[in-house]
Amino acid sequence: MTARIAYADVEVGTELPGAVFPVDRATLVRYAGASGDFNPIHWNERFARDVGLPDVIAHGMFTMAEAGRIITDWAGDPGAVLEYGVRFTKPVVVPDDDKGAEIEVTAKVAALLDEEARTVRVDITARSAGQKVLGMARAVVRLA
Amino acid sequence: MPLDESFVGRSYPPTEPYEVGREKIREFAHAIGDANPAYADPEAAKALGHPDVIAPPTFVFSITFAAAQTVIQDPQLGLDYSRVVHGDQKFAYSRPVRAGDRLSVTSVIESVSSRAGNEIVDVRGEVHDASGEHVVTVHTKLVARMTGAGE
Incomplete structure (x- = not known):
């Protein structure tokens, strides 16, 4: 595994x-x-509203995948991601118009874990329509 | 009806192997809009030290969740599947999933609890390849919302 970011080049923050x-x-x-995952809450507005949702919502795992992209893009090698976890706190509501929704993702190094293993913890923030959609979103990444 | 707490610690036999294909990885990467060459180009993956294209970190969920279905839809457990939402999700990798893997999942019910009318089940999936090597541990928390609260 060969991440393109070096452990020595990052710090907390x-x-x-x-x-x-x-x-x-x-x-x-x-x-x-x-x-x-063909759950109709992700494509059928009538069904989504029937179960109390405001509209069709994105798959939680889709949101998790998108949020993870800023980690794998940063590391270069997706295999550098050793752990990745999230809590699904709010749904990403996807209206049937020409815009849809957006997931805004930021992340920063929250801890240097192990100098020998060159591992760091990265904390992720994901928002949609102004609301946090993931909680406890964290990854452990092995750097170069 | 409360969940049957005797299910805690219950383990289910390993699933039939799922063979990870290059084209399935490519399709998944395309679906999440990710053009990372490690997912599509075997040479690019090899340059990073992988024997073949690797899968995005969340790819394996489809495999472990299919295995977990057997567990959570076990009528003896008593989970109202129509009310289930995904609470937490976590992956802990020994190595990335890659094309050519034949992956088998062993599911274990880690905990069963009730809180504020919600019923919560934690399932752990241990994923091994054909040689028995550990690939990834997958933690999935499922929440059946407000059973009996009429919402």
Whole structure:
């Protein structure tokens, strides 16, 4: 595994490049197919409203995948991600219009864990429509 | 009806192997909009030290969740699956999942609890390859919301 960021070059507070990920209904249909998660709350507005949701919502695992991209993009080698965990706190609501929704992701180095193993903990913030959609979103990454 | 707490610690036999294909990884990476070459180009993956293309960190969830279905839909457990939402999710890797892997999942019910009317089940999936090497441990928390509260 060969991350492109060196352990020696980061410190607590180092910010990763942030990103904004657009998501529309077509994104969710594609993710449903690729992941095998065909729960209708992710594509059927009538069903979503029937179970008390404001509209169709994104798959939690899709949001987790997008948030993780800023870690793997930063590390270069996705295999450098040793641990990755999140809590799903709010849904990403995806309206059926020409804009859809956006997931805004930022992250920073929160702890240097092990100098010998060159591991750091990265804490992630993911927001949509002004609300945090993930809690306790953390990754352990092995740097170069 | 409360969940059957005798399920805590229960372990289910390993699943039939799931064979990870290059094209399935490519399809998944495309679905999350990720053009990282380690997911699509075997040479790029090899340059990073991997024997073949690797999968994005969350890819393996589809495999472990399919295994967990057997567990959480066990009628004896008593979980109202129609009310279930995904609470927490965590992956702890020994190595990345890669094309050619034949992965088998052993699911264990880690805990069963009730809080504020919600019923909570933690399932751990241990994923091993065909040689028995550990690949990843997957923790999934499922919450059945407000059973009996009429919401």
